[in-house]
Amino acid sequence: MTISIAAPKKMIELSVDGQPVRVFEGSTILDACRMLGVETPTLCYGDTLTPVNVCRVCVVEVEGARTLVPSCSREAEEGMVVHTDSERVRLSRRLVLELLGSSVDLSTAPEALAYIEEYGANPSRFGPEAARVEHEIKIDNDLYVRDYNKCILCYKCVSACGEDHQNTFAIAVAGRGFDSHISTELDVELPESACVYCGNCIAVCPTGALMSKAEYDKRVAGTWDPENENVVTTVCPYCGVGCNLELHVQDNEIVNVTSPHDHDVTEGNLCIKGRFGYEFVQNRPKH
Amino acid sequence: MAIDAVLGPADATSSRTARDDRTHRHMLLPALRAAQQRVGWVSEGALGYASRRLRVPPADAYGVATFYALLSLEERPADVTHVCTDLSCALKGATVGPGEHASPCLGLCERAPAKYRTIAGPEPHEEQIPAESPPLHQREGLRLLKRIGAGVDPESLDAYVAAGGFASLARARELGAEAVLQQIVESRLLGRGGAAFPTGVKWEAVARQPAQPHYLVCNADESEPGTFKDRVLMEQDPFALVESMTIAALATGSTQGYIYVRAEYPLAHKRLQNAIDRTTELRDGFEIELRIGAGAYVCGEETALFQSIEGFRGEPRNKPPFPVEVGLFGKPTAVNNVETLFNVLDVVAEGGEEFASVGTEASTGTRLFCVSGCVERPGLYELPFGATLRSLLELAGSAAPKAVLLGGAAGAFVGPELLDLPLTYEDTRAAGVTLGSGVVIVYDEQSDLVAALLRIAEFFRDESCGQCVPCRVGTVRQEEALHRLAAGRPHPDELATLAEVAQVMRDASICGLGQTAANAVASAITNLGVFAA
Secondary structure (H helix, E strand, O other): OOOOOOOOOOEEEEEEOOEEEEEEOOOEHHHHHHHHOOOOOOOOOOOOOOOOOOOOOOEEEEOOOOOOEEOOOOEOOOOOEEEOOOHHHHHHHHHHHHHHHHHOOOOOOHHHHHHHHHOOOOHHHHOOOOOOOOOOOEOOOOOEEEOHHHOOOOOHHHHHHOOOOOOOOOOEEEOOHHHOEEEOHHHOOHHHOOOOOOOHHHHHOOOOOEEEHHHHHHHHHOOOOHHHEEEEEEEOOOOOOOOEEEEEEEOOEEEEEEOOOOOOOOOOOOOHHHHHOOHHHHOOOOO | OHHHHHHOOOOOOOOOOHHHHHHHHHHHHHHHHHHHHHHOOOOHHHHHHHHHHHOOOHHHHHHHHOOOOOOOOOOOOOEEEEEEOOHHHHHOOOOOOOOOEEEOOOOOHHHOOOEEEEEOOOOOEEEEEOOOOOOOOOOOOOOOOOOOOOOOOOOOHHHHHHOOOOHHHHHHHHHOHHHHHHHHHHHOOEOOOOOOOEHHHHHHHHHOOOOOOEEEEEEEOOOOOOOOHHHHHHHHOHHHHHHHHHHHHHHHOEEEEEEEEOOOOHHHHHHHHHHHHHOHHHHOOOEEEEEEOOOOHHHHOHHHHHHHHOOOOOOOOOOOOOOOOOOHHHOOEEEEEHHHHHHHHHHHHHOHHHHHOOEOOOOEOEEEEEEEEOOOOOEEEEEEOOOEHHHHHHHHOOOOOOEEEEOOOOOEEEOHHHOOOEOOHHHHHHOOOOOOOOEEEEEOOOOOHHHHHHHHHHHHHHHOOOOOHHHHHHHHHHHHHHHHHHOOOOOOOHHHHHHHHHHHHHHHOOOHHHHHOOHHHHHHHHHOOOOOO
């Protein structure tokens, strides 16, 4: 538990969908929505990341504002009147999902698929000839696979690799417009880049564009079985930092390792050893 | 090496600290531009060297380099010609020859069709084609344009002073910052870049900010298709921009100024740099740095412009916070368009109230109009606010137009029934259109409006920064729908879908680019009945 020595924050009051809510100054509209239990879709928002407000699926209507505003980054203000379920908001959310669904493979993006269902979005409305993001699947190392056909450009991996967490800066957005894509320097393969294989990008990817090689191989082989997955909590054995680990186990085999986002030490991050160094556990001597 | 010429010699002792990382990244675009000017492209070696010198992560530097259309990361000939295929040049039959590159509007619309040529080498050469700027067709009633074509040498400080230059700055120093702010507020001057924000409100907000330093940025990234007014002002009267920026700096308490000019204006670069170099003493400690873009319309969006100066990709920031609080390098910043700043000279010279006596109650002063397309005398015109579109078109010599595009690609088409529209902020707003950056492109009976819509859609698809979904994908879907409509093979609900995409781009995009990317197309469909069944 971190003890804050900052001056106590002022409370402000606003209204969301007609309900009054009090939040600390500096909170976002999304914080206020969640405090009230008002469901708000998010894709590029990450609870451990600085909001970049690029996906626009969390937009809400604020009375007096010319355009809709991103609830994930817009600070709540005293007296603000927010609507999250107006016709205008629903249209924007639905269409943003349709634009994404028509250009990107969302087949391994459970949240996006659920929102598409919820908002009645129909990504095929733009026709079969609608341009799609097209990239070769990048399998250039033993630890993870990058399939940018599934990338919605939420910037989460860039933030996690860069200044929000890892400070490695191995990847950035390159290109412009519809051709924008996540890239290493000069688009070199991962082993040639600054990547340190912490896998913190995989941990934040909401669409499965970044995936552990173990999961990818199982999906290809048809043995991926998330329904029968157990999560075992433990502490990383490698050093004294004390990172909590969640071992995702399918058929008595570790398939992924994550760390809880609310863990003070990691905030969901791990290093290459914690994330991928689990083979010894299941490497049983054969008699 | 070309990069060292921009960054200074490599010094092992000074570039090792984290503090330097933060202070030097802003030199990334100038460094990449220097490499490209020297050899014609940004090689792997040049990119790596710039990253190391400036301590920018190589992936970041690559992301920045690939953002700008004029930077090439592939080897190409030293001599490159960019052919404008945008609205005004298309009306004048622009064609892209073998080996030439198609380009969005080059801001040479009054001499369409136009080209921009760059020749890399030890002494890089850049030229606008045609090179000659046609004379103004108007001599009466000029305020902002009064020195242009009046025999004042734009490269001579003495000539500028002899023509009354720097009298406004002297007057501003007599008045002091507070009184200058007062005059600007009383003038009710509205920004001329497109958004029409009150200049006085902006300046006061910056002046009152406790955070230091304050920055003054002149937005000269004029890239709205059909706009060339700021280029003419910078090329023909560069000292006036320096003078007005110095007044703005005084009023807003800024010690550092930047002029961000698009790359395609080499003559403006040369004359502005000359004007900056010759006025060091007159500016009395206020520094001005010329920054040059690299082919990105979106960098004319004020927060994208900051990102670009700071050495990041030109991706607009979400607002709020607004630049007056958190602007360039996170500090309070006043951003003003070139034409807006030119108005400041008259406001200070004659007083805000006197300035406001020209024009209408809500739109004070005069306005520059960039007239091009199907007219006999394309060029820059200056009229007091309130003049009608008809009177402007008569000056430029237009036979009965079929349609007029007001405000550029982000503006709106109007039909002949709106010829008596008074050109003011309030009247255009009431008519659901915009003056924008003063673009007036005239289409006659023979013009192909569908081709114009396709070019506009292509423009926004190309120029979207790609950051937010509504604009990144919406501009692509808009273009696809227009191609189907143009081919006569639309989807069953095509126009309804297009209208939804338009509304969501307007409602949910981060910046003005996405928010206006559907305007012209939507206006052609509703105002002109293009694609009506």
